[in-house]
Amino acid sequence: MHRTLTLIPALVALVLACPVAAQSAEAPATASATRKISRAETTLSTRIAVAVNGHVLEDLKPVITDQAKLGPLFMRMVLVAKQEAVGANCAAYSVDRKRQVATMLGSIAPALEGLEQDKAQSTINQVLRHYHTMLGGALAQHAADPDGFCAAGKDLYERLSADADGDKVLILTPAA
Amino acid sequence: MQRTAITAATLALLASTLAPMPAIAQDERRSDEDKKDNTAAVVAGIAALGMGIAIATAGRDKDKNQWHGDRYGDPFAPARNVECFPHQRTCYERGHYSYNWTQRIFGSGSGSDWGGSGGSWGNGDLDRARRECVGRARDRGLRNINVESSQPHDSRHARVYLQARRSSVTANYDRWRCEYTYSSGRTDFKKL
Numbered sequence: 001m002h003r004t005l006t007l008i009p010a011l012v013a014l015v016l017a018c019p020v021a022a023q024s025a026e027a028p029a030t031a032s033a034t035r036k037i038s039r040a041e042t043t044l045s046t047r048i049a050v051a052v053n054g055h056v057l058e059d060l061k062p063v064i065t066d067q068a069k070l071g072p073l074f075m076r077m078v079l080v081a082k083q084e085a086v087g088a089n090c091a092a093y094s095v096d097r098k099r100q101v102a103t104m105l106g107s108i109a110p111a112l113e114g115l116e117q118d119k120a121q122s123t124i125n126q127v128l129r130h131y132h133t134m135l136g137g138a139l140a141q142h143a144a145d146p147d148g149f150c151a152a153g154k155d156l157y158e159r160l161s162a163d164a165d166g167d168k169v170l171i172l173t174p175a176a
Numbered sequence: 177m178q179r180t181a182i183t184a185a186t187l188a189l190l191a192s193t194l195a196p197m198p199a200i201a202q203d204e205r206r207s208d209e210d211k212k213d214n215t216a217a218v219v220a221g222i223a224a225l226g227m228g229i230a231i232a233t234a235g236r237d238k239d240k241n242q243w244h245g246d247r248y249g250d251p252f253a254p255a256r257n258v259e260c261f262p263h264q265r266t267c268y269e270r271g272h273y274s275y276n277w278t279q280r281i282f283g284s285g286s287g288s289d290w291g292g293s294g295g296s297w298g299n300g301d302l303d304r305a306r307r308e309c310v311g312r313a314r315d316r317g318l319r320n321i322n323v324e325s326s327q328p329h330d331s332r333h334a335r336v337y338l339q340a341r342r343s344s345v346t347a348n349y350d351r352w353r354c355e356y357t358y359s360s361g362r363t364d365f366k367k368l
Contacts, residue, residue: 037253040241045271050261054247057264071265075278078266082273145271152272159275166275 045141045148052137053078056130063126069111076107077131079160079169085138086153086172089146093157093172100171104131107169250339254281254325262324281325302326305334309354312363313338318352320344333357337368 039047057074064070080103087095108127112120142149153172160166243251249262258274260267260281267277283303306326313321318340326336334356339349351368 035253037251037259038241039243041253042251042259043268043271046259046268049268049273050248050251050264050266053264053266054261058247075265078273079275141272148271152270152274156273156275163275 043145045145048140048144049137052140053134056133060127060130063123064111066111073107073111073127076103076169077127077134079156080104080107080171081131081134081138082153082156083171084135085142086150086156088139089142090150090153092150092175093153094175096171096173103169103171104128249322250324252325254327260325262322281327282323283326302328302334305354305356305358306336308361309336309338309356309363313340313352313354313365316365318350320346320349322349324351329355332359 042050053074056077057070060070060074064073080100084095084100087093108124111123111127115123157170157172160170160172243249247263249264251259251261253259254267254277258267258269258277260277262282265278265282267274267281269277280302283306306323309326310321310323318338320341320343322339322341324337324339326334329335336354336356338352338354340352341347341349353366353368355364355366356362
């Protein structure tokens, strides 16, 4: 009897702890769970990516002033640069160059609508220059954390492959 | 301010580069005294360069653990090991870009806080929730709206967290939660 009584607090504690344990890292955040983070809390790899990509985004704003065009282009640049770095560094994947060219051209096209040829060429040049800045950032991320980078590359490949919309920006293929 | 500091660094760099030049152009028969003068010029140049760099970087070092709000927004962690950056609309998991979390929190790149519908791929439900919440927040008179996050709440609702500033140059903001009902398109706002 006494032993049973001593177990009760432990059981109560276990029941109280269950909701916390059940909340996996994948669970969507509630308002109270979403918390601000400082730079010091983030990983080196994240800081590299957001510093480089933030620089690119700021520099592209005066080039492509319509945010409705800049936003999707920026996201596609992030995805393509990441994949190119994965293809260059991770043994399991390579880059399909035809798909890469088609994806980049398709991504830039909306930003060129209505532009004179000179201005359009200048915009293409600047976008490509900034794309390579992003690629440099992705390569630096690999250098900082090779295993984590390639694991994330595998996850990205699988998610883009499984997503009808994501497939439009997929440029990786499994290495032969 | 930062531009001024960078200008100072540039001028210092020019000074350090140019200072020894006349000495190099001088006659080869320089005396020891001349060499001392040149050395002094180089040292002065290096010192000026150092001062310039110090001026240029002092401001940044001071807040090296803080984010520059205009570049990053207010980064937040929606889950363990996940970091999201509102202004770049990207999320990272364990230090690497996460397509899953980026789509989940920010929807596709076509969301309304990029300025309109500029793309076609993405998460339809969350995009719609974000678009409707931002639009109706504007209708309610909220201005300078930044979408902090959007996330599925349950099978019938999404919750979109918004920041609204009275002015684009004001740091302070009001925080709102917009609950969007998928089936009816209804939105309920609550100031947090």
